[in-house]
Amino acid sequence: QKEVEQDPGPLSVPEGAIVSLNCTYSNSAFQYFMWYRQYSRKGPELLMYTYSSGNKEDGRFTAQVDKSSKYISLFIRDSQPSDSATYLCAMSAFDTGNQFYFGTGTSLTVIP
Amino acid sequence: EAGVAQSPRYKIIEKRQSVAFWCNPISGHATLYWYQQILGQGPKLLIQFQNNGVVDDSQLPKDRFSAERLKGVDSTLKIQPAKLEDSAVYLCASSLERVGAYEQYFGPGTRLTVT
Numbered sequence: 285q286k287e288v289e290q291d292p293g294p295l296s297v298p299e300g301a302i303v304s305l306n307c308t309y310s311n312s313a314f315q316y317f318m319w320y321r322q323y324s325r326k327g328p329e330l331l332m333y334t335y336s337s338g339n340k341e342d343g344r345f346t347a348q349v350d351k352s353s354k355y356i357s358l359f360i361r362d363s364q365p366s367d368s369a370t371y372l373c374a375m376s377a378f379d380t381g382n383q384f385y386f387g388t389g390t391s392l393t394v395i396p
Numbered sequence: 397e398a399g400v401a402q403s404p405r406y407k408i409i410e411k412r413q414s415v416a417f418w419c420n421p422i423s424g425h426a427t428l429y430w431y432q433q434i435l436g437q438g439p440k441l442l443i444q445f446q447n448n449g450v451v452d453d454s455q456l457p458k459d460r461f462s463a464e465r466l467k468g469v470d471s472t473l474k475i476q477p478a479k480l481e482d483s484a485v486y487l488c489a490s491s492l493e494r495v496g497a498y499e500q501y502f503g504p505g506t507r508l509t510v511t
């Protein structure tokens with residue numbers, strides 16, 4: 285079983301839609317949960333991070349962590365064509381040396 | 397603030413040849429990471445440096461891969477000899493500290509094709 289599972293998509297939505305991206309994980313020791321956005325032929329860039337459980341909002345982006353279900357989500361409101369990219373979830377824990385475990389990424393296309 | 401720099405951006409080599417990648421992290425970042433990202437997969441950590449020292453190289457194929465970070469700044473990753481399955485994007489990332497290092501900043505990557 286992989287440490288982190290993520291549906292690779294691809295996901296295609298019309299402009300203005302609400303997008304939901306999800307990851308599940310198996311290691312209950314994970315404490316930091318990150319979302320990275322990766323445009324084609326670019327390196328990943330950090331979008332948001334959450335420590336432990338709860339919600340975090342930043343503009344059109346909301347990250348949710350449910351540690352009891354080992355499930356994290358990223359919601360994008362009012363999606364824009366510029367949001368078209370691959371979204372990677374990543375997780376880490378102190379007892380794994382803060383090594384990042386990445387999901388496979390979900391490819392998102394927002395259609396104008 | 398300048399980002400993480402990597403070179404070359406693209407490299408095509410034949411199997412059994414050697415190749416080296418270079419990374420310059422963000423100024424002041426003590427921790428440096430090399431990742432391998434195969435097409436359609438998430439990045440996989442190869443090696444992590446804290447200043448000059450290796451923190452974690454458990455997933456580095458040491459029979460063919462080597463890495464060094466001289467003077468705690470720049471780093472090079474070498475593959476010798478390359479295999480077809482080494483075709484991937486090699487990403488370098490850096491962060492301020494290791495503990496609680498949720499903010500890793502990535503470079504643009506080097507896309508390696510082994511033929």
